[in-house]
Amino acid sequence: MSCNRTVPFNIPPCVGDEIQFVQQAVEVNHKIAGDGLFTKKCNEWLESRFNSNKILLTTSGTSALEMAAILCDLKPGDEVILPSFTFTSTATAFVLAGAKLVFVDIRPDTMNIDETKIESAITERTRVIVPVHYAGVACEMDTIMDIARRHNLLVVEDAAQAVIATYKGRALGTIGDFGCYSFHETKNYSMGEGGAISINNSAYCDRAEIIREKGTNRAQFFRGQVAKYNWVDFGSSYLPSELNAAYLWAQLQHADEINENRLATWRAYYAAFEPLAEKGLLELPRVPKGCEHNAHMFYIKLRDLEARTSFITFMKEHGVGCVFHYVPLHSAPAGERFGRFSGEDEHTTPDSDRLVRLPMYYGMSLEDFEYVVSCATEYFLKKARA
Structure with missing residues (x-):
């Protein structure tokens, strides 16, 4: 592509x-x-x-x-x-x-x-x-x-x-x-x-x-x-x-309009990537019962840090702005200075290494949305065939 x-x-x-x-x-x-x-x-x-x-x-x-x-x-x-x-x-x-x-x-x-x-x-x-x-x-x-x-x-x-x-x-x-x-x-x-x-x-x-x-x-x-x-x-x-x-x-004054627009994009992302998730190629976000979210972001999780880096590079090469999120604070210099980790770091570091955020904003066009999905789908299907 x-x-x-x-x-x-x-x-x-x-x-x-x-x-x-x-x-x-x-x-x-x-x-x-x-x-x-x-x-x-x-x-x-x-x-x-x-x-x-x-x-x-x-x-x-x-x-x-x-x-x-x-x-x-x-x-x-x-x-x-x-x-x-x-x-x-x-x-x-x-x-x-x-x-x-x-x-x-x-x-x-x-x-x-x-x-x-x-x-x-x-x-x-x-x-x-x-x-x-x-x-x-x-x-x-x-x-x-x-x-x-x-x-x-x-x-x-x-x-x-x-x-x-x-x-x-x-x-x-x-x-x-x-x-x-x-x-x-x-x-x-x-x-x-x-x-x-x-x-x-x-x-x-x-x-x-x-x-x-x-x-x-x-x-x-x-x-x-x-x-x-x-x-x-x-x-x-x-x-x-x-x-x-x-x-x-x-x-x-347009709060509900903005909210519904973002939720529509979020749901469309979810539906588009659900087949890939069912094949075990990625993981989708989860919303527990009783929680009504606001579609602040749409993220997926890949296998590991190497896979995420590969995905972000591929998407950027195709003009799509994808980003990883937080580096866990307890591993940062200031985190080591001002705090401590209680218990075992079972999920914080491994899961933060796998997470990548996709473009998400109010008024995202259908053409841009479909392009993001097509690029991501191409990446995962190529990996699945490799």
């Missing part, structure tokens, strides 16, 4: 109304710093849609995690349990708060933290469990919450990839004590750089606002709750620009 198309791995979502709302922020609202009309609209939309106690937009998913780590009131030496198969932000947010990382193995079916291995990783220093909802597929939250409550631990959901995804009817990010979302350009809904934190325990709401506003009670001042705002705690500048919020607001 000759390389007659180029299919990028990702195209940032755009519904067409973004510039209009950004222009309104500049020319009509005369507000481009944070916490203007569009920021408030986004917060309220997310709270309503997710049935959340309080949601605040942040500058990134990373800063949402940093806020959550601060709210957990960690002390140096406290331990945080998390998977090693995740982005660095999941770990660095808690390292900045002074915590020691304890990595736990993942389930090979979902690439999520193995809930059956969490309890054995708990020590007298454990304070927080951080489940990461990989690919928008929920961790086994009932079990995780039960463990947390029995051991008096906080739960911070890393739902960066899981906006609109649910677990047994509940929005991911609203089940634990805190939930953290990302609106990076690679996510289903984007504001370029941005995120949000869901505060699921009302006792933390006031402090969350203070931390987000550089340690001041400015939000209370604007609501008329205090006569003047003051520096009352430590914090940072976690408030995003109103321009970013305006861009996001346009996409939230």
Whole structure:
């Protein structure tokens, strides 16, 4: 097959109304710093849609995690349990708060933290469990919450990839004590750089606002709750620009359309590759019962690292952007410095070595989709005949 198309791995979502709302922020609202009309609209939309106690937009998913780590009131030496198969932000947010990382193995079916291995990783220093909802597929939250409550631990959901995804009817990010979302350009809904934190325990709401506003009670001042705002705690500048919020607001108006479009592509990928999976040429992602995912990504697993490298090379030679995902954090220099692996690395490294992500984005054309499938199919059928 000759390389007659180029299919990028990702195209940032755009519904067409973004510039209009950004222009309104500049020319009509005369507000481009944070916490203007569009920021408030986004917060309220997310709270309503997710049935959340309080949601605040942040500058990134990373800063949402940093806020959550601060709210957990960690002390140096406290331990945080998390998977090693995740982005660095999941770990660095808690390292900045002074915590020691304890990595736990993942389930090979979902690439999520193995809930059956969490309890054995708990020590007298454990304070927080951080489940990461990989690919928008929920961790086994009932079990995780039960463990947390029995051991008096906080739960911070890393739902960066899981906006609109649910677990047994509940929005991911609203089940634990805190939930953290990302609106990076690679996510289903984007504001370029941005995120949000869901505060699921009302006792933390006031402090969350203070931390987000550089340690001041400015939000209370604007609501008329205090006569003047003051520096009352430590914090940072976690408030995003109103321009970013305006861009996001346009996409939230089309949230279901975007979601259905991505799900349609995901289902089409699954159907196209199912015959190859039945022949044992690849493995498909799995979605457990009770989990409604958001088609954040479509990945397949190959035999091993060598096979994956060969596949990615073939696809790139044919103009298709395919990528592997995380290098397990516990094997990285910083992971060795700031954490330890609890138990055996049975699946984290071997399965991360096999996983490859295919192009996936809102508005992917049928021609691009069919080209990706035809290239991948050609690769696997050639390997099967070899």
